[in-house]
Amino acid sequence: MSVKQQQVITDEQWQHARTIWDYHQMHHDLRRCDVAIGLGSHDLGVARAAAEFYHAGWFSLLVFSGATSPTTAARFPRGEAVHYREHALELGVPDEAILVESSATNTGQNISLSRQLLADSGTQPTSVLLISKPYMERRAYATARKVWPEVDVVCASEPLELDDYVSSIGDPKLIIDMLVGDLQRVIEYPKLGYAIEQPVPGDVNDAYQALLRAGFDSRLLSS
Incomplete structure (x- = not known):
């Protein structure tokens, strides 16, 4: 300090x-999931963690979700999900493994709109790895269980103290x-x-x- x-x-x-x-933090053990959703925010660490988890083989399809907010418009002017995708590409995640949902402005929309995007692409997952800021895991989990109760939810974030x-x-x-x-x-x-x-x-x-x-x-x- x-x-x-x-x-x-x-x-x-x-x-x-x-x-x-x-x-x-939910302290979930990482396990293989059908898809992952990276929840948009001010924190580019979400994209870094998503790339690390992709390369480790925890999922094969990734959705980045998020528009902009008053706290992210200057940092991510093209939208949180767009900037996350660009960073993940720089970290070696292939373009074909990434979907972009660029309209969500809250966590419920992150999940519901990602769900719709996946369905539109022909994907009906039974398990989802939610990747968020470290201090947002529990709220992301609680939201997903409400909005998308049918899927098995695993929460993860960048491993930082x-x-x-x-x-x-x-x-x-x-x-x-x-x-x-x-x-x-x-x-x-x-x-x-x-x-x-x-x-x-x-x-x-x-x-x-x-x-x-x-x-x-x-x-x-x-x-």
């Missing part, structure tokens, strides 16, 4: 963040805000019909409440 990070975020807050980080992920992004406050925001969505989205319910252990809820009180709230849902 850098001196700058220590000046902004206390050790106790980092421990709370690690508790939530660990909860967000929290400190390494923060270093790769370069904004520790933003990352903790995102951890908190994603946990709020895990809690609230089932009530809105967007996802299945996930149990939240007491230590995770305590960490969440402590970080909320400390002002890590820029990524909360609008009330």
Whole structure:
């Protein structure tokens, strides 16, 4: 942890963040799936992980899904999925192994529109490897189980610890805000019909409440 990070975020807050980080990851064992879906975001690590998993033989067909959002328009002006595809091609994934879904603007659409794209291409998978940001695995899983309950879902992400992920992004406050925001969505989205319910252990809820009180709230849902 850098001196700058220590000046902004206390050790106790980092421990709370690690508790939530660990909860967000599903810790699934990788296994062969019919297809993979790379969920669009600001994080190009999704495309790196997808390329690594492809070369390891965990799937043979990959969908990148995502349009743009206010937080990704400058970084990925042609759309998240398009930029992911370009990066995967640079990493040796063959063009014929990639489908691009470029309209989705939320996780539910990532999954439902990818499902439709696969069906239109003649593919009816029974298992899907969902590739996301490390702290989005649980929300992706809960959403997929709601939107596409027929498939067996395996979640995966770039294998990074929290400190390494923060270093790769370069904004520790933003990352903790995102951890908190994603946990709020895990809690609230089932009530809105967007996802299945996930149990939240007491230590995770305590960490969440402590970080909320400390002002890590820029990524909360609008009330």
